[in-house]
Amino acid sequence: MDPSFILMQFLSGLMMATLLFLVASGLTLIFGVGNVFNFAHGSFYMIGAYLAFQVVSSCHANFWLSVLAAALGAGALGMFAEATFLRRIYGRSQEGGFQILLTYSFILIIDDLVKLIWGTEYKSLQRPEGFKGAVNFFGLTIPSYNLAIIGIGILVVVVAWLILSRTRPGRIARAAALDREMLGSLGINVPLTMTLVFGIATAMGGFAGALAAPLRSVSPGAGIEVIIDSLIVVVIGGMGNFWGAWLGALILGEVNAFAIATAPDWASLFSYLVMALTLIFKPEGIFSSRRVRKV
């Protein structure tokens, strides 16, 4: 294998990893902070992609504006879903199971609503102006949009880390992860915090969906494929762990990129292999300090 092939696959893996990270970080955020498992996270990704498509095709808006609109739309829908439905089952016995069932019903409903609104055919988006070509990178031609995604991913990691560790809202979110009751007694509006965090998480899902729209065409049912990939990421990295999600996405992205290049038919099996290995040797995820089993 020559080094240029390896570098090429590495960069393509990095781009996949960035998209995976953007989706999975939303999933892991709401799980880490609110202990809510949003099975429908992939559906918010799908909504983001469709919203971006809609904004571009009906308003002829700038691509980046449509990405922003998609993130805001997915976030607003997420906040609505949390405040109207999810909130009602907090604290119920067997809550975890019912969360999965309720968010599973979201998947089914959103899938069909998307079909009703946008039809069943594949939709795709043009790459934004200025990112249609390719750049020369150590003698390799790399699509510049891929590099832009990698850059955005790094930016999001840095900004999210800064917010979580250095600002007051970030501290409130981390406190909510530890003890919600205590946080409430300190005068913080916990239900509102939960709704906002859920909104941010789903907005990240929508953001990732909109960014991915020029690369993979979207169709109804995309939600479930995305959720399984991001679940593998969080299982590898450790659920509820920010850096774990990053590492898990990196591993999965690279494994996928090299698998697609060498054994395209069976590429998707490799993700499961990585996950199975993680489970055998470190079931709580590579990065997590949290114990998976309560027993």
Next chain:
Amino acid sequence: MKTPEAIKEFGFWSLFFLIFGLAPILDNSEYHLMLATHILIWGMFAVAFNMLFGVTGMLSFGQALYYGVGAYSVGLLVRGFGDTWFLPSIIVGLLVAVAVSVLLGLLVIRVSGVYFTVLTLAFGQLAWQVTLKWYHFTGGDDGIQSIIPPGLLGNNRVYYWFTLALVALSILALKRLVNSPLGLTLRCIRQNPERVRFLGRRVRRNELRVYVVSSFFAALAGCLMAGADNSIHPDMFYWTTSGEVILMAVIGGIGQFFGPFIGAAVIIIIQDYVGARTEYWSLIIGLIMMTMVLLFPQGLVGEIRSLRTRLVSGERNRS
């Protein structure tokens, strides 16, 4: 001695045999016979699934894997060696399901809660992908057609009685299991796994046992379905199959042993009625699921039961 539990069980079985025993005699329609066969098979599948979720608290989103394993064992063997292999292939399917569930079970019971759900889902989807892509072995997207059970079983009516007998025996066996010391341990695991360990019971070993048992009956459902529909397809492995069986259990009531069976009957009848009129079937089951989870978490059977309890105690209070 008649406990309320025994009365309820007696009630279920008398209704069960009354309806499923008389229906094919009174109603000559082939279509209704098929519907009844489906209710029996899915009912058993849902009751077996509920051993995991309702009894032990393990929400598996991957029981479709075993359902598919059963169906494909029958389909592949009948296609390869002829229809005399139909009955042996059911046994093969069950053995394969037990082997797979022991191996996979050892892996998935390492984690609990949401992680367990996620893992079972992922492995189920893995099986679906392999089935789709391994074209020359499984037939890929085409599935396998014309799986006709041999001899007398080829007759739909005879096949119905065959299914009825197997389903009744299976549900009876599962009921005995729930009432056994193992069943008690499983219910304790749902409520407080830590204490079960204090009492000297092994949590994981018992979880593995119930996982294998549930998977065994899921595979049996798949085997029976292959003969009932005469065809199989990779979607039997798909996650929506697992979702459907979960929905049946939730509608009937996960806290009730017979609830999932009733849930299966309700879903299949609604599906038959609504599915023919709209293509937005998943929107409807999504709305049903949401309503059940938010408003009637005990399921139909559970809610009726608690309503009755409330009425009876209300009367007592007044008198």
